[in-house]
Amino acid sequence: MRYFCLVLVFLTAVSATGATPVGSVTASGSFALNGVPITAMAARSIPLVSGDEVQTGDAAATVVLSDRSRVTAGAHASFRVGQSGDYLTVRLTQGALRFSAAPASRLRILALDREVRPQPQSEGTVTVDEQNKGEAKIDQGSAEVEEKQTGKKSWLSRRKAIVFVAVGAGAATGAGIAVGRAPASVEPVPVPPRSGSNP
Numbered sequence: 001m002r003y004f005c006l007v008l009v010f011l012t013a014v015s016a017t018g019a020t021p022v023g024s025v026t027a028s029g030s031f032a033l034n035g036v037p038i039t040a041m042a043a044r045s046i047p048l049v050s051g052d053e054v055q056t057g058d059a060a061a062t063v064v065l066s067d068r069s070r071v072t073a074g075a076h077a078s079f080r081v082g083q084s085g086d087y088l089t090v091r092l093t094q095g096a097l098r099f100s101a102a103p104a105s106r107l108r109i110l111a112l113d114r115e116v117r118p119q120p121q122s123e124g125t126v127t128v129d130e131q132n133k134g135e136a137k138i139d140q141g142s143a144e145v146e147e148k149q150t151g152k153k154s155w156l157s158r159r160k161a162i163v164f165v166a167v168g169a170g171a172a173t174g175a176g177i178a179v180g181r182a183p184a185s186v187e188p189v190p191v192p193p194r195s196g197s198n199p
Contacts, residue, residue, distance in 0.1 A: 019049035022066055022083050029059025050082040056095070063090070068102035069118075071109075096127040101141070111136070112166045116156075118143040124156070132166035 025033070027043040032055040038046065040059070048054075054061060055078045062072045063081065065088045073079055077095025081088070090097065091110040101107050101118040109116040111126050111134045118124065122141025128134045136145055142157040147164075156162060 020083075021047040022050055022081050022088055023048045023063050025054055025061050025063045027056065027059055027061035030057045031055060031059075031061050032057075048081050051080065053078070053080045065102075065107060067104055067106045069105045069107040070100045070102075071097050071107075072099075073097045092126055092128050094128055094130075096125060098125050099123065109136075112164060113148045114162075114164055115146045115148060116143050117146070133163065134165070135161055135163045137161040 024045045024047050025031075025043070026045055027038070027040065029040045029043070031038055031043060033046060033048075034053055035055075043061070048063065054063070054073065056073050056075055058075050060072055060074050061077075062070060064070055065081075067088055069088065071079075071090050073092075074096040077097060078093045079095075079097065080091045080093070082091070083089065086106055087108045088106050089108050089110060090099075097109070099107065099109060099118055099122075101120055101122045103120050105118060105120045105122075107118055109118070109126050111128050112132060114134065114136065116124075116126055116136045118138075119142050122138060122143055124136065124138040124140070124143060126134070126136050136143065136156060138156045138158055138160055140158060142155060144153055144155055145162055146153045154162060
């Protein structure tokens, strides 16, 4: 009964704010929604509105967005969902997520200072680790990756990956890096140093 009441409180909060849900989250274990712990028993199809933050615990959580795209975040991941114009956004701040873009996908994934825009019916992963190093990899289809500060765009297709670091998180120079693992080919993505940083 307690778990039913918790879910009812979330549904009531969504209705009371008049916010339109951008998707729902389901997890096999406990997670936090906007800092509020959700137990595994209550973690079934919890509605998400723009601005909601999800932090997974020891288990993965799957978000089904309103365009039917799916994003599964691994254990100990942190991300925020939103809607900006026509796009449904997932801003990954920590951990790994796997995406599956729907046929009419409006999904974009933000990680560090990169924007990954999967094409419809594309699948892949995006990760951000503790050292602020990120990676975008495509397993099926393609995605456009844009470096937000410079506007430089690269295309990823099957078996390609881009590895990047946050601005100022690299070596003392603040330079970005790009590395690959066979058989993936890698597109280098430069990261400009922050203004006022030491060369």
